[in-house]
Amino acid sequence: MDRAELVELLSPEGLRLLDSLPPYDAALDVVKMVGDLRKAGHPPALVSAVLTQSKLRAKAVPKFGEFASRMLFTEAGLEQATRLQVAALHAGRFVTAGLHRVADLGSGIGGDAMAMAALDLAVTAVDADEVTATMASFNLAPFPGASVEHCDAEDFDLTGFDAAWLDPARRTAGHGNTSRLRAEDYSPSLDFVFALAKRLPIGVKLGPGHDRDQIPAEAEAQWISVNGSLVEMGLWFGALARDGIRRSALLLRADGPAELTAEADSEDAQVRELGSYVYEPDGAVIRARLIGDLARQLDAGMLSDGIAYLTSDAVTPTPFASAFRVLEVLPFDEKKLRLALQERKIGTLEIKKRGVDVDPAALRTRLKLKGSGSGTLIVTRMAGHRVSLLVERVA
Structure with a gap:
């Protein structure tokens, strides 16, 4: 989606049209729907934009539940967004640590910032991409304690903030299909992230397969799986890291969460003969x-x-x-x-x-x-x- 398409989508006509569409169904005759909308006098670019959003909203339900029907997405933004269930746990860390004003650096479409704002944290979502930042503004509009800045994360002024959350981009820039970056090309860079950890309490979301040799000794590293699917590794620094815990496996399951923690990697058990x-x-x-x-x-x-x-x-x-x-x-x-x-x-x-x-x-x-x-x-x-x-x- 480019800037012009976004402007059309965010117009009163565009939002009314989007909300008037029936729930997305892959079995629907899309060609007929396009034809009907065009006959009703809607411009081609707007028709394309609203149908794309309708499809993305349906795709977003597993991550955002009922909130998906009132949000805007890009394909890449949805792919990289944190599940709301997990984002709520992230936000809870800041509340438990007694922190109040948080900068979400590299916010994407604003999933984590939404969870923080819902817990009454004053959060500023920061994203370097104009379209993505605009969508984050739309998604965060219901939360008076949230704001959005279109800015490079590494250039954002953190004066007055007492903590930060970072989700470094691990894919090339763009709104559609993107490709994975090498760790040294993340944005913001890991050098910036780990230097910031020496100044502020921060949390960092990385891929679950991220190189463990790059985990700083002072960080709490937590791997999270949702219903058996491994979704992320989170690193926590300063007041956001729990005392005596440097390794955590958190499982979010239908019957409730379960967590295994330790002060360090555990020593493997002995090999034994096959049992029953x-x-x-x-x-x-x-x-x-x-x-x-x-x-x-x-x-x-x-x-x-x-x-x-x-x-x-x-x-x-x-x-x-x-x-x-x-x-x-x-x-x-x-x-x-x-x-x-x-x-x-x-x-x-x-x-x-x-x-x-x-x-x-x-x-x-x-x-x-x-x-x-x-x-x-x-x-x-x-x-x-x-x-x-x-x-x-x-x-």
């Missing part, structure tokens, strides 16, 4: 390197050095890992696998793999599955050899 059960730790636990602490909670050991599967003789319920009962151990031999699966009439197969070079989709095709049953196969290494574990999930 195998555990697959959540991605946040793996990234936080807290597998060893989890293993000790479960009285489990590592299935193999350097591979994130645990095993035990008894199952212990835990929110931090999925548990599987071992039904059969097979060598990694596709013929024997095919026969074993045919005997069990397994036609639907979930394939998990770690430590082996296997394409699950291609393997599933070669196994020629038939039958009404379903199952789970773990392909991994054990005692230096590739093995296939036929397992079933433990509820």
Whole structure:
């Protein structure tokens, strides 16, 4: 979206037209809808803009819930925006720390700033892109304690602010499809971010796979997963970092949050023989390197050095890992696998793999599955050899 399209969209006519559209449905005849809107006298650019926004609002519901229907987005801005559930946790850190005036540097379309404003923090959203900053202004309009500045994050005057939140752009500039940047090309730069941490309490959102060697020793690093999907690594400095915690795995699940914390990376548990059960730790636990602490909670050991599967003789319920009962151990031999699966009439197969070079989709095709049953196969290494574990999930 360019500036001219945005101006049309933000006109009274544009906003009325957008709000008058039926809920977006991929099955709708878009060509007919475009034709109907054009016949009604609406300009082509406006029709394109409102239909794009309608589609983005529908796409934004998993992140923003009912708020999505009153927000504006760019494709890139929505992709990079923080889920509202997670943004609320970010905002809560500032409130708990007793901070009041926060600069959101690199605010995007304003998701985090919305959560902060909702908790009565005085927040200024700052973004270097004019279109994105304008959309943030629209999204933050209902919050009297929020303001927006069109400015480069590194040039913004922080006088009077007692904290900052930063979400460095990890993709090339633009509003549509973008490509990933190298860490040294983030905007604002990580050098700026970590220098700022020496002056103010700050929080920083980075990708969950970010190089752990770049985590400053004084930061609390927290990996967050939402319903099993790893979404971010947050770094917290100064008053925003919790005492005695430098590693955290926070799981946001339908049945409530669960968190595993430690003062440092945990030491891995010892490798042991395969037991009756195998555990697959959540991605946040793996990234936080807290597998060893989890293993000790479960009285489990590592299935193999350097591979994130645990095993035990008894199952212990835990929110931090999925548990599987071992039904059969097979060598990694596709013929024997095919026969074993045919005997069990397994036609639907979930394939998990770690430590082996296997394409699950291609393997599933070669196994020629038939039958009404379903199952789970773990392909991994054990005692230096590739093995296939036929397992079933433990509820």
